[in-house]
Structures are given as C-alpha cells and as structure tokens.
Amino acid sequence: MRHRTKVDLPSDDKRWKMVQGTMRRNGFRPDALIETLHTCQEAFGYLDDEALLFVSRALHVSPSKVYGVATFYHFFNLKPQGEHTCAVCTGTACYIKGAQDIIDTLSEQYDIAPEQTTEDDKLSLMTVRCVGACGLAPAVVLDGEVLGNVTPDQMRQHIDEVMNHDDV
Ligand code: FES
Numbered sequence: 001m002r003h004r005t006k007v008d009l010p011s012d013d014k015r016w017k018m019v020q021g022t023m024r025r026n027g028f029r030p031d032a033l034i035e036t037l038h039t040c041q042e043a044f045g046y047l048d049d050e051a052l053l054f055v056s057r058a059l060h061v062s063p064s065k066v067y068g069v070a071t072f073y074h075f076f077n078l079k080p081q082g083e084h085t086c087a088v089c090t091g092t093a094c095y096i097k098g099a100q101d102i103i104d105t106l107s108e109q110y111d112i113a114p115e116q117t118t119e120d121d122k123l124s125l126m127t128v129r130c131v132g133a134c135g136l137a138p139a140v141v142l143d144g145e146v147l148g149n150v151t152p153d154q155m156r157q158h159i160d161e162v163m164n165h166d167d168v
Contacts, residue, residue: 007058010050013144014132015043019051023058030061033069037076045087045126045141048079082117082124084162086142086155091130093137098152102138103127105152106159122163 009016022039026032036059040051047070056066070076079085086106090099103114106125110118117124133139136148142158150158 007054010054016054018043018130018132019055020058023055028059030059033059033061033066034073037066037070041076042129043131045085045128046077046079077115077126080115080117080124080126081121083122083166084143084159085124085126086140086159087126087128087131088114088155089129089131089133089137089139089141090127091134091137093130093134094139097137099138102140102150102152102155106155109156110159122166123159 009020019036019039022036023032026035033055036055037047040047040055044051052066052070053063055061056063070078088094088099088103088106090103103125107113110123110125112118112123112125114125114127128141131139131141131146133146133148136146138150139146139148140150140155141147142155143162147155147158
C-alpha cells in the first residue's frame with residue numbers, strides 16, 4: 001500500500017530533500033524506517049529529535065517506535081553531546097577537494113577522532129556524506145551552517161570563533 005504524505009520539511013536545508021527522496025522511493029511506507037534513518041545520518045551525521053520526529057510523521061510510525069529503532073541499532077548515532085557540532089562532508093566532491101585534510105587538522109587540533117566529542121563537551125567532530133553543496137566543495141557544516149570552499153586553517157578559525165564566543 002502506498003502512503004501519501006504532506007509533511008512539511010523541517011527547514012529549507014537541502015539535506016531534508018535527500019531524506020524525503022529515500023522515503024519517496026519507498027512509497028513512504030513504514031518499512032522504509034531504517035533506510036530513511038540511514039539517509040538522515042549520512043546527511044546530518046547523527047539523528048536528533050527534529051529528524052526523528054520528522055521521520056515519524058512522514059512514515060506514519062509512532063515516535064516511540066522511531067526512537068526505539070534509533071537507539072537499538074549501534075550504527076545509529078543520536079545527537080552528540082558537544083555544545084558545538086562540526087560535520088565534515090566526506091562525499092566524493094568534498095573528498096577530492098581535501099576533506100581528509102580538514103578532518104586530520106581538526107582531529108589533531110582538538111585531540112578527537114571523527115564521531116567523538118572533546119572531553120570538555122565543547123565540540124563534536126562528525127563526518128557526513130554529501131550535504132547537497134557539492135559546488136562549494138569542500139563543505140563543512142558548523143552548528144547547522146554550511147560553509148563552503150574552506151581550508152583546514154579556515155575551519156580551525158571558524159571553530160575557535162564559535163567556541164570563543166561562548167566565553168565572552
Ligand atoms: S560531496 Fe560534499 S557536499 Fe556533496
């Protein structure tokens with residue numbers, strides 16, 4: 001059976017279109033849940049409340065079931081606890097344009113591996129697969145804002161700025 005849905009996307013962030021694309025390909029059927037959560041995680045690096053509730057509404061699956069699945073499978077990451085989140089895109093276009101250098105620089109600078117949070121819980125470093133801004137490669141999403149054509153040093157500066165802003 002095919003479910004129709006009119007659920008609005010949570011924002012005009014293009015990544016929601018990718019999530020919606022996975023649901024559409026599956027006819028918005030509830031059994032697309034795991035695949036849809038995978039797409040969400042690939043796009044955002046983790047699953048937060050907004051994503052889980054959106055998927056719940058769009059696939060007509062109860063929030064408790066969606067949360068249950070997201071917490072049961074170890075391959076899903078719930079929103080990291082860092083105050084700031086830096087998600088480096090490792091999709092093909094960004095990879096070719098130096099995403100790995102950005103990851104290596106940030107890992108060294110903040111002493112964390114990808115998918116980890118600093119000990120003081122200030123920064124979580126994530127990787128994502130294509131944030132829909134390939135023309136701006138390499139792209140990084142810092143606290144929800146897509147930054148394009150960035151160098152490792154620029155990213156270090158951007159992160160220092162948002163972290164220092166907290167101390168003011
Ligand atoms: S591959 Fe990075 S935005 Fe598409």
